[in-house]
Every structure is written in structure tokens, then in C-alpha cells.
Amino acid sequence: MAEYNHQQTESKWQDYWRKNDIYKVENNTSKPKYYVLDMFPYPSGAGLHVGHPLGYIASDIFSRYKKLKGFNVLHPMGFDAFGLPAEQYAIETGQHPAITTKNNIATFKSQLAKIGFSFDWSREVNTSEPDFYKWTQWIFMQLFNSWFDNKTKSAKPIIELKVTFEQSGNTEIDAACDENTPLFTADDWSALTAEEQEKVLLNYRLTYPADAVVNWCPALGTVLANDEIKDGYSERGGHPVERKKMKQWMMRTTAYADRLLENLETIDWSDSLKEMQRNWIGKSFGCELDFPVVDKDIKLTAFTTRPDTIFGVTYVVLAPEHELIEELTTPEQKEAVEEYVNTAKNRSERDRMSDVKTVSGVFTGSFVVNPISGEKVQLWIADYVLAGYGTGVVMAVPSSDDRDYRFAQYFGLPIRMVIEGTETMEEPTEKKDGKLINSDFLNGLYGEKIYGEGTGEATWAAIKKAEELGVGKRKVNYKMRDSVFSRQRYWGEPVPVYFKNDIPYLLAANELPHELPKIDEYRPTEDGEPPLGRATDWKHEGQYPYELTTMPGWAGSSWYFLRYMDAKNENEFVSKDAADYWREVDLYIGGTEHAVGHLLYSRFWNNFLCDRGYISHQEPFKKLVNQGMIQGRSSLIYKVKTKNKFVSAGLSKDYDVSEMHCDVNIVHSDVLDLEAFKNWRPEYKDAEFVLEDGKYMCGSIVEKMSKRWFNVVNPDDVIAKYGADTLRLYEMFLGPIEASKPWNTDGIEGVAKFLRRTWNLFYNSKDEFEVSDAEPTKDELKALHQTIKKVAYDIEHLSFNTSVSAFMVCTNELSKLKCNKKAILEPLLIILSPFAPHIAEELWANLGNTESITGATFPTHNEAYLKEDTIEYPVSVNGKMRAKMEFPADMAKEEIEKEVLASEVIQKWVQGKTPKKVIVVPKRIVNIVL
Numbered sequence: 001m002a003e004y005n006h007q008q009t010e011s012k013w014q015d016y017w018r019k020n021d022i023y024k025v026e027n028n029t030s031k032p033k034y035y036v037l038d039m040f041p042y043p044s045g046a047g048l049h050v051g052h053p054l055g056y057i058a059s060d061i062f063s064r065y066k067k068l069k070g071f072n073v074l075h076p077m078g079f080d081a082f083g084l085p086a087e088q089y090a091i092e093t094g095q096h097p098a099i100t101t102k103n104n105i106a107t108f109k110s111q112l113a114k115i116g117f118s119f120d121w122s123r124e125v126n127t128s129e130p131d132f133y134k135w136t137q138w139i140f141m142q143l144f145n146s147w148f149d150n151k152t153k154s155a156k157p158i159i160e161l162k163v164t165f166e167q168s169g170n171t172e173i174d175a176a177c178d179e180n181t182p183l184f185t186a187d188d189w190s191a192l193t194a195e196e197q198e199k200v201l202l203n204y205r206l207t208y209p210a211d212a213v214v215n216w217c218p219a220l221g222t223v224l225a226n227d228e229i230k231d232g233y234s235e236r237g238g239h240p241v242e243r244k245k246m247k248q249w250m251m252r253t254t255a256y257a258d259r260l261l262e263n264l265e266t267i268d269w270s271d272s273l274k275e276m277q278r279n280w281i282g283k284s285f286g287c288e289l290d291f292p293v294v295d296k297d298i299k300l301t302a303f304t305t306r307p308d309t310i311f312g313v314t315y316v317v318l319a320p321e322h323e324l325i326e327e328l329t330t331p332e333q334k335e336a337v338e339e340y341v342n343t344a345k346n347r348s349e350r351d352r353m354s355d356v357k358t359v360s361g362v363f364t365g366s367f368v369v370n371p372i373s374g375e376k377v378q379l380w381i382a383d384y385v386l387a388g389y390g391t392g393v394v395m396a397v398p399s400s401d402d403r404d405y406r407f408a409q410y411f412g413l414p415i416r417m418v419i420e421g422t423e424t425m426e427e428p429t430e431k432k433d434g435k436l437i438n439s440d441f442l443n444g445l446y447g448e449k450i451y452g453e454g455t456g457e458a459t460w461a462a463i464k465k466a467e468e469l470g471v472g473k474r475k476v477n478y479k480m481r482d483s484v485f486s487r488q489r490y491w492g493e494p495v496p497v498y499f500k501n502d503i504p505y506l507l508a509a510n511e512l513p514h515e516l517p518k519i520d521e522y523r524p525t526e527d528g529e530p531p532l533g534r535a536t537d538w539k540h541e542g543q544y545p546y547e548l549t550t551m552p553g554w555a556g557s558s559w560y561f562l563r564y565m566d567a568k569n570e571n572e573f574v575s576k577d578a579a580d581y582w583r584e585v586d587l588y589i590g591g592t593e594h595a596v597g598h599l600l601y602s603r604f605w606n607n608f609l610c611d612r613g614y615i616s617h618q619e620p621f622k623k624l625v626n627q628g629m630i631q632g633r634s635s636l637i638y639k640v641k642t643k644n645k646f647v648s649a650g651l652s653k654d655y656d657v658s659e660m661h662c663d664v665n666i667v668h669s670d671v672l673d674l675e676a677f678k679n680w681r682p683e684y685k686d687a688e689f690v691l692e693d694g695k696y697m698c699g700s701i702v703e704k705m706s707k708r709w710f711n712v713v714n715p716d717d718v719i720a721k722y723g724a725d726t727l728r729l730y731e732m733f734l735g736p737i738e739a740s741k742p743w744n745t746d747g748i749e750g751v752a753k754f755l756r757r758t759w760n761l762f763y764n765s766k767d768e769f770e771v772s773d774a775e776p777t778k779d780e781l782k783a784l785h786q787t788i789k790k791v792a793y794d795i796e797h798l799s800f801n802t803s804v805s806a807f808m809v810c811t812n813e814l815s816k817l818k819c820n821k822k823a824i825l826e827p828l829l830i831i832l833s834p835f836a837p838h839i840a841e842e843l844w845a846n847l848g849n850t851e852s853i854t855g856a857t858f859p860t861h862n863e864a865y866l867k868e869d870t871i872e873y874p875v876s877v878n879g880k881m882r883a884k885m886e887f888p889a890d891m892a893k894e895e896i897e898k899e900v901l902a903s904e905v906i907q908k909w910v911q912g913k914t915p916k917k918v919i920v921v922p923k924r925i926v927n928i929v930l
Contacts, residue, residue: 003767004759006723010838014113022852023075023118027565027581031072035582036063037561037621039590039598040078040125043104044085048111050713050731050743051630051705055589057728058627058737058800060117062587064834065795067118068858074582075118076564078125079105080557082550084220084228084236087491090522097491097522101128111715116724116837118854123567127556128491132563134513135573136556137496139605140207141506142612144497147204148176148255155255155611161204162197165189176255178203198503206252206608209504212484213321213387216244221524221531222488223248232347243321243345248486249495249549253604257281257478259618260603268623273595280596282389282479287463289395289472291316291368293328294376300324300368303390303477307462308442312397314414315378316368317361317407320345321387328379330365337362337381344383359410371471372462373440382407388481441465483601485552490522490531492550498540504547507540514546557598558605561585561620579615588621589737595626625798628740629704630731632711635667636660636699637677644683647690649699655690662698663710665717669746672696702742713743725836726752732800732835751804755839757811758832761825762843769846776821781865783813784824789861791831800835807832822847827859868923875900876927877909885926893920900926 017023038059041052063075079101086097086104105126112119125132146155151174164173169185181203192200202208215224219239228234229241261281264274286305293300300316318325320341329337340362361382368379384403385394398408398415408415442458466472486495496507496514507514517535525533532538532548539545559573566578599621606620637660638652639645647655649670666676674696678685689696705712718727730751735741764770776784787810794803814824826847833840833853844853868889873896875883883905887896897918900906910930917929 004756004839006725006755006838007720009842010114010116010719010724013838013841014116016841016852017118018113020852021122022854023120024122025072025074025120027578028072029581031070033074033582034063034066034071034587035074035585036066036587037075037564037585037589038077039588039594040080040557040560041108042080042083042085043101043108045089045100045104045107046707047104047107048715049705050715050718050727051632053112053115053715053727054630054731054737055591055627056112056117057115057731058625058798059587059589061728061732061800061834062795062798063118064837064854065858067854068830068834068856070857074123074564075120076123076125076567077112077117077119077121078123078560078564079108079127080553080560081105081126081128082492082556083553084222084489084491087489087522088220088236090491094521098128101126114716114719114724115727118837123564125560125563125567127493127560130513130515131570132560133493133556135563136493136551136559137512137514138509138573139559139609140551140555141496141509142614143207143251143608144205144504144506146206146608146612148206148252150174150176153259155206155608157612158201158205162201165197165200175204176252195501195503198505202504206255207485208250208252209247210250210482211245212248212250213243213245214248214484215241216246217241223484223486243347245321248484249547251483251485251601251604253483253600254478254480256604256607257283257480259607260600263603263607263619267619267621269621270624270626273592273599273624273626276595277600280480280600282477284477284479286459286475286477287466287472288391288475289371289466291371291393291395293379294367294369296328296366298324298328300379300393301391302393302395303475304395306397306400306459307466307472308458309397309400310370310372310395310462311440311442312399312416313370313373313375313377313395314398314408314416315380315396317380317382317385317394317396318364319385319387319392320381320383322381322392325364325381328364328366333363333365337364340381344381347383359406361407361411363411371469372465378413380407380411389479390477480600485555486549487552488524488530489550490516490519492552493555494532494550495547497547498544499547500544505544516550554598554601558601559609561588561602562606562609562615574615576614576616579617583615583617584620584622586622588624589627590624591629592626599624625737627737628735630734631702631740631742632705632709632713633664633742633744634701634703634709634711635662635664635670635672636701637662637672637696638699643688644686645688645690646696648692648695649697650692651690652699659699661709661711664713664745667698670698670700672698705743713745718745718748722748722752723755723838725755725838729755729804729835733804735801737798737800754808754811755836757815758807759839759843761811761814761820762846764820770820771822771825771847772820773822776819776823777817778865778869780814780817780819780821780824781862783810783817783819784828785861785863785865786810788827788831788859789866792858792861795834804835807835829853830856830859871923873900873924873926875903875906876925877906878930879927882906882909889923893922896920896926900928 036059038056059075063073067073081101086100089095089100090097127133145158147158147161149156165186166189167186169189171183189197215229217224217234217239220234220237224234224241232241233239234241261278261283264277284305286303287307288301288303289307290299290301302316325337325341344360361380364379364381366379367376369376385392396404396407398405399417405415442461463474494514494516496512497504498507517532517538519531519534521534522531524530530548532550562574562579565582566574569575602620607618609615610618638647638649638657639660640647641656641658647657662672663680666673666680674689678687703709715727726748730748733751762769762771787806790806791803794800810828829840829844830853841853870886871889872884872886874881875885883903885900885903887899897920906928910928913930915928915930919927
């Protein structure tokens, strides 16, 4: 049989593709476009393991397929290159993060090239390069110079707002702005100094500086996002994180909350992903109620979606971060409150929201008055209340809320059963003891009538009553808050801002890019300033201080997909022509870890850029697919405690052993390579082994692929042994793209054999290339066209695993038929080429084609070849299959019945009896009932 040399073939065609710019894409408006995108990677020093390329392979198959179908396909790649890992390495080694990043990118590109992706590298982007982040800074400047008009639900230039202020003040303006923004007339505006006017405008700008409670990690010297923290510690390094109020740049993402919700109906995303975004935005309808503090001139405002439960309030709770805690705490409670607050406020919001079991809190010593009933209730502090949601004040109703109930029960607080006369207004989920309170004006209002979005009749009545009494007002609230846009780091985009008298001003456009300065160390300064505070002589015009924080990691990733459309444009972030041609991403593939953050920020920026007329599409990603995770199959060994002795898995129960992980690369079909193991670590050089049947058998477990578990498989090793085409096919063959599945190198051999069988269709027993021009048979045409139909359908529906199965079935069938017909094999190569491009290119060239197979046309199946001339029927007698008989596909049921009963084989089982019934299911089965 012919030998297929994958190393030689794959190297040859990768060189050919690169030298001939096969994958370079022009903005060719004469062709329909298709934009396929992967979530670009952060170039870590570890490089890729076999789990990383899963989504890239899927997108590459789809891109190649669409090109064969006549589309002009944009399939780019770049690097999300700013980030904390490179900065931490710089702190530890003194090496500039740019050097680390450059080296890591080189490793990534080398690995990606070996897998044979059809990326257009001429459009590569790197978020840490000044020619890219120049435009990130430019977009920031447009946000700074914009406000959001609630009437038109769109962003507008801030200059228009200033004109309105000059003409009529802000009394008629309905804008997304700070809630404490005062009303003023045109005369009031004119009376303000230029600096005072700038301060007012900060209340409206879509990016602005503000005091915000953030996750501060002293050890890392930076603010962390919620998803960078676990159980109160940084995910990187495991350092303590505390909640702290700091001056930060903010993005007014809340302005777009409704747009972001409404637009979810226009995009092809999974229901679960859309629901995650809805929950994150968290739109709710309700009421703000004012609770006066007893003996103080203070009112605490609580937001509630159920003001109709007001008669069940038995205490009020503050978030640990609430700014009035010190003023509201009595001297007797001061020590207890300070101790609790210092502990509670440093737990991340994610931990506090997810922890439904722990009950903790402290009494302030103060009381507040129920604004409707006039009753005096206690004021408490508890970390289940979040400062950023609503007002940081919660009216607690233990009879109708589980957390309030557990809290009240734990601390012995009252639990009130609200009633209508003698009947309970709302049956509690558990029996709860407590005083009964009449529901007053809400009696009889628990009907089905709806009085507003999300509000029932009683809720509506409670809101109206609160407004009549002047103690509350209707309110739409969101869980989503304005996004923190500052990081106390070096390795990020500098904010293009300088300060004059503490007021921020933008740099001029011609001063971009505003580049990172050189500094001596990458740590915060001794005074606690961010690392940029170490820069010497770094001031605007030599006198005005620059902003010292840098942008967060999501800045560049919020718009990078637009830059791919026009990556070398020096005058615009993307030209209008390029943006109008490519528009939104047609297919976006990436991990679920970005379901909220990156995707929400990208949608926000894209909607904004559309509002301002820079692009013409609101949503960035038309269809989105989350690929699953390839998990590691870890190998386990069993060490006898206190001895350098290892026991094979089947015998381990007979010994007192410790279970340990072992490097999967020295384990083959669960058999440990003993010599390799001895060389793996010095302490195992003289190890002893208890074997079974002469082998050391390992145990196994499926878990996340990680260096920690020694289960990382390097794609370079797989490619060296089996080839890139085998890796591509095997990763698809493992299961549906959305599902997580374990990697098992033992299973890859079957895919390698399939490719060798495909190769051998083109070669004779003398290892000579031999393809016939003879006309194909009906069976050969059927095998081909079944596969064309199946593969085209599967690719369109991203069902790549079933496509690989279809190829295997087809190759087996053609091998049985000893088919070497060009009319069959040539179209087979075209449909195989998106999955296995290297072997397809080689055989395509051997067929005499002088152009790359990427320029071919995907064949269309012919339904006529799939029609059956005859059908094989299983024939059962009393439910047991006794024979198989073949009949013409168009034979009538009556004729089939007559032929079956006349058959000698069936007569033997009928034994002369007259059947009670003969059931003929066309093209399926015949069943005789005696």
C-alpha cells in the first residue's frame, strides 16, 4: 500500500499557501461576503494545548467551505495582547512586557501555522501595538465627546448638548446622566465658569471619571474585575482582594441597557446565552421608597419590585459599603459594626450573590420608620445587600423572601404575616410565626389585571399610594452598572487625557497614539500611584499631568473585529466602505467565559459607533456559537505511602497508597512507560513497581486540561506523529462543537487510518498514482452524492463530527468498490478539503490541477443518484426476522405481499397456515402475523 508522508506534505503546502498569499482577502464587492471570526487569544507563554484549537478548526472548516461556495470570506486572526500575566512577569524579571508578548506571539503563530489555518495574516491585529491602540484611544475620545439622548435612544455629540444648554438650559433634556445632576436655565449655564461647565458636562459624557467601589488587590497593585476573583482572592496568584472606593474612569453602559436588551431579539445566539445577558442587565420595574431615620435628618431610599409587601417589612438592611454607615451607627454598636464591615465589604459581589447559605449581619443601633404604616423597625447591615444594585438599601420582608426569612430567623427579628381581614393575603412558602398585620389599602387588589410593564394590580396601587404621600416614586432599575474602565497597571492602553485643575481634557487627535512611557519598574509607586506614576517628565505640554491608569483588557477586544475589515488604514479605524461591505460578523465562535463581559462591551461599543455614524450596523455578531471544552484525560498512579514504590491500578486496593497524577505523555493505552517515568523526576529514578501481567496499569480521570494535572497535550507533538489533518479531523470527530469532551490520544489512530485509506484510493498496489477516467458506476455515484449532501448539510449546521463519520463511511464504501475513478475522487477531495486541506491539496495537484483546491467549487449533490432501484426488506414471522428479500423500489404493497408468501423460505416458517394479517411498511419491513 502507498505510504502517506504527512510531515513532508503538510510542510510543502503550508509553504505554498504562505508564499502565494492564498488566504489574502480583498474587499471584493462583486462577491457576496461572509465574515467568520474566532475570539482572538491572549498570547500566554505556555502556548497552545490541544483544547485551544477546537473553535479555530471549526471556524476554519466553515470558512473554507464558504469560499468553495463562492463567498468572499474574511477569516482573520490577531492577539489580545495587553494583560496582567505579561505585566506580572515584567515585575518579577524586569523584562519589558512588549518583549514577552512578542515572543509569545511568535510561538502562537508557529503553532497555528502547523495546523493549516486559512487566516489572512495580512490583516493581523495586536492590541498592544501603538498603531492599533491609537484607534482604541480615538474611540474613547468619541465616547467622551458624546451623550445619550433617552428620547431618541441614541448617542449624540456633546457639542449639541452644550448648544442646548446655552439656549434653554437642561430642563427639557432627557439624558442618561448622573442622578444628582441639577436642573438649570440658560442664564444659569452662562453664569458658570468654563471649568464649572466642564464639571457639569461630566455628568452626561459616555465616559467619565467617578469615585467607584472596586476590587482592589494590593499585592498585584491593581483593580480586578469580578471574574478575576474567587472566594475573596485573585485568581492569579491567590492574593487577598478588598473592596475599596477609588477614582476610576467609567463607561456609561447603563445608557444602552434597553437597546442591548431589545437587540437580543435580532441576533442568532443560543437562548441560554441571551438569558445570561438579560440576567446581567437585570431590568426590573418597581418603586423607590424613603425610610426616615429616627432622630436624624436622614432618609434612606430602598428600591423594591414589590412595594405591595410594605406592610410585611420588619427591618431594613444596608450594604456594608453604604456611605452613611458611620453616621447611622450608635456608639454602643460602633466596634461590632466596624469589625463586620471590614470583613464583609471585602467579599466580592459574585461571592456574596452566590452564597445563599451563610447568614451574617450586624445591628447599627438605629431605627427607621416604615413610610406607609408608620411603624419603627431596626436598621441592620448585611453583605447580601449590594451597594451597586438599587440604592444599597433593602426593605426586608421575611414572610415573602427566603434570604430575609433566614436572616430574621437567625437574628430573632419579627416575621409578619400580612392579611386581608382574616384571610392571608399571600400564603407563605413555609409556616412562619409572627404578628398579623392588615394589608390596609391593598385589600382585594390581588387580581390578574396588569397596570404596567411587570407590575400587578397591588404593586401598582402601592406605587400610586407612595407617590400620593410623597414617600416614593416609580422606578425602572437595572442590575447592570456603569463599567469601570481603569486599571492600575502599566501594560495597557494609556488613557488619552490630561488634567488641568483636576478636570480631564482630551488630547488632540494628532497627538495619538498616546504611547506608554518608559519606566524603571512595573510596580506601583511608593505613594501608591499606578506604575505610570514612575514616568519622569511625562506631562502634557510639560505641565499638565496625564491620566496614570490604563484601560482594561476589554478595551481593545470591544472593537478589534472592526479593525480586521481595514487593518492597514492609517487615517481611520475602519473606512465607511469597508465597514459597509463586511458589516457584522456572520459567524463568531468562542468560549462561554466571555458570555457577558466581552460580548456585552462589544455590543455597547458597536451600538455607539453606529449611533455616531461611523458604521451602519448596530450589532457586531450575527450568529454566535460557544465551543465546548476539550478536557484532559489524566493518568493516575498509586504510590505506597512512606516508600518509593508504585502499585499497578488493579492491585492498588491491596496496599496503603496515595493517588497521584502522572504525565500523560509517558502513558500509552493506560500502560505506564517505566523507563520514561524513572526519568520524569529525579526522585523516581530508583522507584520499585508492583506490576500486573508484566505491566504497570494507570488509573484515569477526566478533568480540565492543566499543567497542574500533567494532562496537557501539545498539538505540536500530535502533529509530528500523526499530522495536522489528523488533528483537525480528530478534534471534530470527538463530538458536537458545543459539547465538552475528553481528549484521548488512543482514539486518534482510527482517524489516521481513515486518511491513509483515502490516500490509497489514488494509488495502486505498486505504490503508483493511478486514477481512471472511466465512467463511474451507480454505486460509486451514490456513495459520493450521499456524502456531498450530508457534508454540505452538516457544515451549514456546524455538525462537524457527523461529517467526519460520513467521510469514513464513503471511503470504506469506495474502497470495497475498488473505485479509483477521477469523476468520483476529484469532487470527494473538494468536499474533504475544508477538513483536511493538506492531503486534499497534494492529491488535487497529483490529479493534474495547477491551481490551489481553495479555488474550486463545492459540488452539488444530484438527488437522482440517491434514489434506490431496489429495497431490501426484513421479513418477520410473528415478530421474528426470518429472511431478507429484495424488491423493486416502486413495487406495490400487494405485489410484495404475494412475492413474500410465495417464497420457499417463508413457507417453511408459515407451515401451511393462513396468515391472519400481512403488514407491509413500504421501504421498511414486512411482518406476517399467524
